[in-house]
Amino acid sequence: MKVSRILRIHHEDALQELRRFLSAWWQRIELDGLLAPVELPDHAGTAPQVINCLEDLKFVNPFLPMMQTNSAPMVDAMTRDHPDRRFAAMLRPCEIRALVELRKRNRVHTPASAAGNHQNSPVLIGVDCSGTCTAAEYARQLEQCCESVLSRAALLYGCHDDDLPYPVRMACQMCDMPTPLGADVVIGSLDIAPQGHLLVISSNEKMDADLKLAEVTDGLASEAEVRTREIAAARLSEKRLSLRSELINKRTWQAEDLNSIMAMFARCTLCADCLDECPLYDGELSGMLGVKESHQRTNPLLTELVGVSRWLASCSGCGMCQEICEHGVSLTPIIVTLSHRIQQELNYKPGDPDQRLPWTI
Ligand code: SF4
Ligand code: SF4
Ligand code: SF4
Incomplete structure (x- = not known):
C-alpha cells in the first residue's frame, strides 16, 4: 500500500521546500548522486544533469515548465558507470514511462529499485507535471516574467480549471498521464502547491521505511489531502483525453x-x-x-x-x-x-x- 506524507510549504515557496527535503533526505540515506532537472546559467531553462554534491541541490528545479530531452536513457548510464554508488533520479511522468519501457526491452541494465536498497538500482523520484513549453515559447515567456513566476504558475495548475498562462507543447496538451506511474517515490503537487503542501508518496510501506521518509517529512497526509490531488489529476487527465481525441x-x-x-x-x-x-x-x-x-x-x-x-x-x-x-x-x-x-x-x-x-x- 502506498504511503503518503506531507511536506509543509513555508512562505509559499514550494521549490525551497523541495530542495530542503532533498538535502535532508540525501544525507539521511547517504546518496552519492541525483539525476535531476538543473537550472542552467543565463536563464536558459533546465537540463537533466547528475548532481554529485549537496550544495548543487540549490539548482534543482523540476517545476520549471521546460524539458530539453527525455532523460530516461541517462539513468542507466549514470548507474552503469558507477555500480558501487547509490543514486536517485528525478523524472517527469513521460520519462519514467520511457524508462519502464526500456527496462521491459532489456535496454536498461539496472533492475527496478525494489525498495531502493539495491546498490545498483537508482531510486526513482517522479514529479507531477502540468506540461512544458517549447524552447522558443519558454524564451518568449521569460521576456515577460522570471523563472519563479513560471514555476509558480506550473504549480498552481490544477487548483482551478483555467488554462495555464502559457501554451504547453502539443505532446503535453495530449498527455493524459500527468502523474508518475512506476516511481519509487512521487512528489505530488497537483492542486495542493504552492500555498499548502507537497505530497511525498512512496510506492509501499517497505519503500517508505527503507528510504527513511518519516524522518524528513512533516507526518502522514490525511485522506482528504491525498484525495484532493487525485481528483485534480483525474480532472486534468480527462481534459487532456478529450483534447487528444x-x-x-x-x-x-x-x-x-x-x-x-x-x-x-x-x-x-x-x-x-x-x-x-x-x-x-x-x-x-x-x-x-x-x-x-x-x-x-x-x-x-x-x-x-x-x-x-x-x-x-x-x-x-x-x-x-x-x-x-x-x-x-x-x-x-x-x-x-x-x-x-x-x-x-x-x-x-x-x-x-x-x-x-x-x-x-
Ligand atoms: S522530421 Fe525533422 S528531425 Fe526528423 S528526419 Fe525529418 S527533418 Fe530530420
Ligand atoms: S513521443 Fe514517442 S516517438 Fe517521439 S520521442 Fe517520445 S517516445 Fe519517441
Ligand atoms: S505533460 Fe506529459 S508529455 Fe508533457 S512533459 Fe509532462 S509528462 Fe511529459
Whole structure:
C-alpha cells in the first residue's frame, strides 16, 4: 500500500521546500548522486544533469515548465558507470514511462529499485507535471516574467480549471498521464502547491521505511489531502483525453487528407535527428531508410512494419522527436495518432510496470 506524507510549504515557496527535503533526505540515506532537472546559467531553462554534491541541490528545479530531452536513457548510464554508488533520479511522468519501457526491452541494465536498497538500482523520484513549453515559447515567456513566476504558475495548475498562462507543447496538451506511474517515490503537487503542501508518496510501506521518509517529512497526509490531488489529476487527465481525441479526429490527420501530411513531410531532410532523440527508437526504421539491407529476409516490409508497431506501442508521448526537428515537421500528431491506435488495439498502457510487452510470451 502506498504511503503518503506531507511536506509543509513555508512562505509559499514550494521549490525551497523541495530542495530542503532533498538535502535532508540525501544525507539521511547517504546518496552519492541525483539525476535531476538543473537550472542552467543565463536563464536558459533546465537540463537533466547528475548532481554529485549537496550544495548543487540549490539548482534543482523540476517545476520549471521546460524539458530539453527525455532523460530516461541517462539513468542507466549514470548507474552503469558507477555500480558501487547509490543514486536517485528525478523524472517527469513521460520519462519514467520511457524508462519502464526500456527496462521491459532489456535496454536498461539496472533492475527496478525494489525498495531502493539495491546498490545498483537508482531510486526513482517522479514529479507531477502540468506540461512544458517549447524552447522558443519558454524564451518568449521569460521576456515577460522570471523563472519563479513560471514555476509558480506550473504549480498552481490544477487548483482551478483555467488554462495555464502559457501554451504547453502539443505532446503535453495530449498527455493524459500527468502523474508518475512506476516511481519509487512521487512528489505530488497537483492542486495542493504552492500555498499548502507537497505530497511525498512512496510506492509501499517497505519503500517508505527503507528510504527513511518519516524522518524528513512533516507526518502522514490525511485522506482528504491525498484525495484532493487525485481528483485534480483525474480532472486534468480527462481534459487532456478529450483534447487528444479532438486533435486526432481533426480532418488534417485523417487518411483522406494524406496530401497535407505529404506536404508537411516535404520539409523533412531525413536527417534522423528525431529518431536519435527518441529514447525508445532502436533502428526499427533503418531498413526503410536504407541504412541496412533488409531484402534478404523472407518478408522484409512486413517485418519492418511489425518492428515499427512495437516501437510505437512503447511510445511515452514525450514529444521530444518533434521538439528536436529544426525543419518544423509537426511529428507529434502523427506519432500520437499512430501510437494510440496501436496501444488501443493491443490494450497496452506504456509505462505500466505490471503490464507485459504485448508481443512477448
Ligand atoms: S508529455 Fe506529459 S509528462 Fe511529459 S512533459 Fe508533457 S505533460 Fe509532462
Ligand atoms: S528531425 Fe525533422 S527533418 Fe530530420 S528526419 Fe526528423 S522530421 Fe525529418
Ligand atoms: S516517438 Fe517521439 S513521443 Fe514517442 S517516445 Fe519517441 S520521442 Fe517520445
